[in-house]
Amino acid sequence: MEKIIVRGGKRLHGSVKVEGAKNAVLPVVAASILAEYGESTIEDVPPLTDVYTMKEVLSNLNVAVTYENGRFHVDATRPLKTEAPFEYVRKMRASFTVMGPLLARVGKARIALPGGCAIGSRPVDQHLKGFEALGATVEIGNGFIEARIDGRLQGTKIYLDFPSVGATQNIMMAAVLAEGTTTIENVAEEPEIVDLANYLNAMGARVRGAGTGVIRIEGVDALTGTVHSVIPDRIEAGTFMIAAAITGGNVFVEGAIGEHMRPLIAKMREMGVEISEEGSGLRVIGPEKLKAVDIKTMPHPGFPTDMQAQMMALLLKAEGTSVVTETIFENRFMHVEEFRRMNGNIKIEGRSAIVTGPNSLQGAEVGSTDLRSGAALVVAGLAADGYTRVTELKHIDRGYNRLTEKLKALGADIERVEEHQAKDSLEVAESI
Ligand SMILES: CC(=O)N[C@H]1[C@@H](OP(=O)(O)OP(=O)(O)OC[C@H]2O[C@@H](n3ccc(=O)[nH]c3=O)[C@H](O)[C@@H]2O)O[C@H](CO)[C@@H](O)[C@@H]1O
Ligand SMILES: C=C(OP(=O)(O)O)C(=O)O
Numbered sequence: 001m002e003k004i005i006v007r008g009g010k011r012l013h014g015s016v017k018v019e020g021a022k023n024a025v026l027p028v029v030a031a032s033i034l035a036e037y038g039e040s041t042i043e044d045v046p047p048l049t050d051v052y053t054m055k056e057v058l059s060n061l062n063v064a065v066t067y068e069n070g071r072f073h074v075d076a077t078r079p080l081k082t083e084a085p086f087e088y089v090r091k092m093r094a095s096f097t098v099m100g101p102l103l104a105r106v107g108k109a110r111i112a113l114p115g116g117c118a119i120g121s122r123p124v125d126q127h128l129k130g131f132e133a134l135g136a137t138v139e140i141g142n143g144f145i146e147a148r149i150d151g152r153l154q155g156t157k158i159y160l161d162f163p164s165v166g167a168t169q170n171i172m173m174a175a176v177l178a179e180g181t182t183t184i185e186n187v188a189e190e191p192e193i194v195d196l197a198n199y200l201n202a203m204g205a206r207v208r209g210a211g212t213g214v215i216r217i218e219g220v221d222a223l224t225g226t227v228h229s230v231i232p233d234r235i236e237a238g239t240f241m242i243a244a245a246i247t248g249g250n251v252f253v254e255g256a257i258g259e260h261m262r263p264l265i266a267k268m269r270e271m272g273v274e275i276s277e278e279g280s281g282l283r284v285i286g287p288e289k290l291k292a293v294d295i296k297t298m299p300h301p302g303f304p305t306d307m308q309a310q311m312m313a314l315l316l317k318a319e320g321t322s323v324v325t326e327t328i329f330e331n332r333f334m335h336v337e338e339f340r341r342m343n344g345n346i347k348i349e350g351r352s353a354i355v356t357g358p359n360s361l362q363g364a365e366v367g368s369t370d371l372r373s374g375a376a377l378v379v380a381g382l383a384a385d386g387y388t389r390v391t392e393l394k395h396i397d398r399g400y401n402r403l404t405e406k407l408k409a410l411g412a413d414i415e416r417v418e419e420h421q422a423k424d425s426l427e428v429a430e431s432i
Contacts, residue, residue: 004390004404006381007413008363011286012249014410016240018256018281020044020070021233022051022399023306024195026094027169028230029054031196032074033063033101034173035203038225042072042199045230046401049394053092057084061098074225080105086112086143092398096124097166100173103136103147110146118370120329126164130171133158134178155180155219163188163299168215169196176205178219187215190300191231191260199228234260235306236400237282239375242310243407245273245286246317246383251410254281263303267293267311271318292320292357297328309335309376315355316344317383322355335373338366342377342384360385368392371399378403382412 025045032040045051045067055072058065061084064075082102089095089112102109114124128138128145134153139146155178160167168188173196175182187193189211197210203226206218237256244251245268258265258277265275265282270293274285292315297305305328315322316339326332333353336346341364345356363386368374374396381388390396393416396403404416 001391001419002393002416003419004378004393004414004416006378006388006390007386008361008382008384008388010247010382010411010413012244012247012251012382012407012410012412015252015254016406016410017254018232018237018240019046019401020230021192021195021235022046022048023235024192024230025051026054027097027173027192027196028199028228029058029072029074030097030101031173031199032225033058033061033076033080033098034105034176034200034223035074035076035225036105036222037077040074040203040225041227042074043070043227043229045070045072046233048398048401050092050094050398053088053095057088057095057098060084060088061102076225082106082108083110084112089114093122094166096127097170097173099127099145099147100131100170103131103149104153104174104177107149107151108147110144113140113143113145118334119332122329124166126160126162126167127170130158130160130167130184131174134171134174134182153178155182155217157183158185160184160186162186163213165190165193168193172196172200172207172215172217175217176200176207176219176223177221178217180219182217182219184215184217186213188299189213191234195231199226202226202228231260232257235304235372237261238264238307239310239379239400240406241268241275241282241284242314243379243382243410244284245271245290246314246379248286248288249410250283250285252278252281252283256282258282262301264307264311267295267303271314290314290318290358292318292322292355294323294325296325299328305329305332306372308332309373310379312339312346312353312355313376313380316357316359316361316380318357320357322357324353324355326351334369335376338369338373338377339380341366342380342388344380362386363388365389365391368395371395375400375403378407378414382407
């Protein structure tokens with residue numbers, strides 16, 4: 001087992017390049033199953049464990065997939081299998097997004113029921129409601145969800161109870177091959193939805209309205225593989241912006257798209273962080289003193305839940321009381337306990353965490369509970385006295401490529417070490 005050891009106190013400076021967005025890559029790769037003709041090439045794909053899991057899911061469906069030099073080549077023209085077993089869905093919930101494409105292409109999909117996880121129960125009822133509205137029969141049993149349709153899915157009108165990102169994507173991918181027009185209302189508006197729509201349209205689909213609350217899809221008979229570069233990762237970018245701010249540093253985050261990050265930029269500016277759009281990215285300059293602000297996670301364009309933990313790390317250093325309210329996932333405060341180990345003053349009241357600062361954070365041994373909490377602990381470690389040891393790195397590896405190396409290149413005292421070295425971590429850390 002590995003650990004990240006970080007010694008706080010260094011101001012970050014320099015430039016860091018953002019990679020392709022994990023949350024755009026996964027649905028786009030799933031959508032490549034829809035191409036009855038030709039190959040797809042998906043570019044700017046970072047080497048994350050989730051990407052490798054998606055590759056395995058597709059290979060298992062008899063799709064020919066190769067991944068090299070940040071490019072995913074997918075050939076889905078062979079006869080497809082229709083089952084995604086628990087071993088993949090357990091590793092990565094996004095495996096469930098192959099259901100819509102399979103149903104549309106083959107008329108059948110059998111996917112293991114995605115379970116709960118560290119951030120909440122995460123049901124898929126809205127995905128299933130969409131498939132049923134399109135004419136599919138959905139059955140749940142023996143730990144699997146099976147959806148079938150005789151003939152083609154039929155265009156329809158669907159209203160989502162909640163603007164779920166995954167349900168919007170899954171239903172969009174099913175509807176592109178349906179007969180007639182589908183209108184989906186109250187959809188998610190995240191940049192990753194727009195990216196998926198752009199890819200689908202480049203394959204020959206007719207999707208309109210992605211990025212607004214209503215998506216209209218005119219079904220087509222078949223799709224053809226194409227080349228697509230995914231959007232930059234706004235969550236990775238945001239994590240580096242917070243790392244820069246928490247250390248009072250000056251960092252250029254290359255590739256960060258301001259338009260995708262308005263709520264984070266607005267809140268960081270309220271805290272006193274200087275953020276400017278500069279050429280192909282964002283420059284972030286951390287102030288000497290940070291001000292407390294309140295945060296409420298909401299569907300896009302609200303404040304993203306995937307930035308909540310990292311933002312809480314920054315708020316720990318802010319002067320005053322901040323209220324962080326999590327409205328998307330019912331259990332996304334697992335990092336609070338870990339921050340407390342680092343001397344963080346945080347109280348939880350229902351769906352809110354009350355952070356009182358500024359805190360003089362102390363290095364401690366802390367565990368990632370999901371990928372963003374892991375990154376948030378590393379970021380907090382950059383501003384803590386002494387050594388912070390972050391464990392359970394498998395979570396971080398799902399969503400961040402070379403986090404340690406990138407922070408080190410910005411001047412952080414940080415090292416990723418094997419457990420046996422970490423036993424002697426102080427010694428290792430002293431040699432950083
Ligand atoms: C791979 C990927 O892109 N993951 C992102 C995606 O996850 P994901 O697509 O799973 O998130 P959703 O938007 O679907 O979930 C948001 C909320 O809706 C609920 N819900 C969802 C579907 C459903 O059928 N029924 C239901 O009740 C969930 O339990 C959750 O409370 O969007 C989340 C919200 O921005 C992000 O945190 C994740 O990083
Ligand atoms: C929660 C996340 O991802 P997933 O939906 O894949 O668990 C995330 O990216 O922060």
